[in-house]
Amino acid sequence: MPSCFVALPFSANFELYYKQILSRTILSAGLDPVRSEDISRPHTFEQISSGMAKAAVCIADLTGQNPGVMYILGMAHGLGKPVVLLIQSGEELPFDLTLGRRIVYRPGASKWEDMLSLQLQAALRDIVPLSV
DSSP: OOEEEEEOOSSHHHHHHIIIIIHHHHHHTTOEEEEGGGSSSTTOHHHHHHHHHHOSEEEEEOGGGOHHHHHHHHHHHHTTOOEEEEEETTOOOOGGGTTSOEEEEOTTSTTHHHHHHHHHHHHHHHHSOOOO
């Protein structure tokens, strides 16, 4: 199964968001979710770059413009990986990232989890179609 490398800020809220929405959505799109935290020795540059190199696609949540997420995003761009950007409503993307594929989500809105899941699943399937 191809993998999807996920870059998120480190916090309890994002951990819950990853487990309840992102990982399930990635699996339902036929991809194996991978984060630096899932690697046997997290935050080891070689393992992160290896995981990224093996990934078919990358998801980066730019909410708060976390430096670690921005670093992984730059690595994905350097490797030529397709990237889906996520950002919470009300946050601004840096100008040079506004042209890429992005999904704006709004925690707290009615059925926001379902909307995000549907949009992300569609984006991933556009990038990495399911094998038949």
